[in-house]
Amino acid sequence: MVDCGRPRSGNVADIIRSTRAAYHRAIRHIKRNQEDIFNDKFACALMENRNRDFWNETKRIRSSRNTSVNFVDGVCEPQDVTDIFATKYQDLYTCVSYSCSDMSQIRCDITDSVAGTGYKNHCLFSKSDIENAVKDQMQRFFIC
Numbered sequence: 469m470v471d472c473g474r475p476r477s478g479n480v481a482d483i484i485r486s487t488r489a490a491y492h493r494a495i496r497h498i499k500r501n502q503e504d505i506f507n508d509k510f511a512c513a514l515m516e517n518r519n520r521d522f523w524n525e526t527k528r529i530r531s532s533r534n535t536s537v538n539f540v541d542g543v544c545e546p547q548d549v550t551d552i553f554a555t556k557y558q559d560l561y562t563c564v565s566y567s568c569s570d571m572s573q574i575r576c577d578i579t580d581s582v583a584g585t586g587y588k589n590h591c592l593f594s595k596s597d598i599e600n601a602v603k604d605q606m607q608r609f610f611i612c
Contacts, residue, residue, distance in 0.1 A: 577605045 475481045498505065510529070514520050540549045581601055 574605055
């Protein structure tokens with residue numbers, strides 16, 4: 469290419485353009501299919517060498533080389549970090565108030581709603597039937 473003076477037209481220029489285009493197509497193909505190519509190579513390697521253990525190889529490949537953070541909210545001792553996470557999760561899971569009378573009322577409303585639809589002992593409910601009934605009652609409860 470350099471010997472030809474980087475021509476803009478002619479056979480050499482056409483070869484340069486087609487080669488460059490093929491190279492960039494290959495790069496795009498590899499980027500789009502990177503995970504599939506990797507998985508295929510992994511499967512072939514396991515098939516060719518049956519002494520390799522699938523789970524050990526998978527663990528080795530998937531293992532993260534990232535180091536864990538040793539400093540959270542001003543503390544660096546593992547027990548203190550654990551206590552902070554425990555406190556945060558406790559606060560998160562108890563932030564919604566719970567009233568026994570409210571839950572009892574919801575239970576009664578659901579029972580009344582089910583009874584009002586003509587429930588018989590031989591009737592069967594699907595998961596979606598129950599979800600819809602609970603959603604309906606929750607909407608009524610929070611709208612009032």
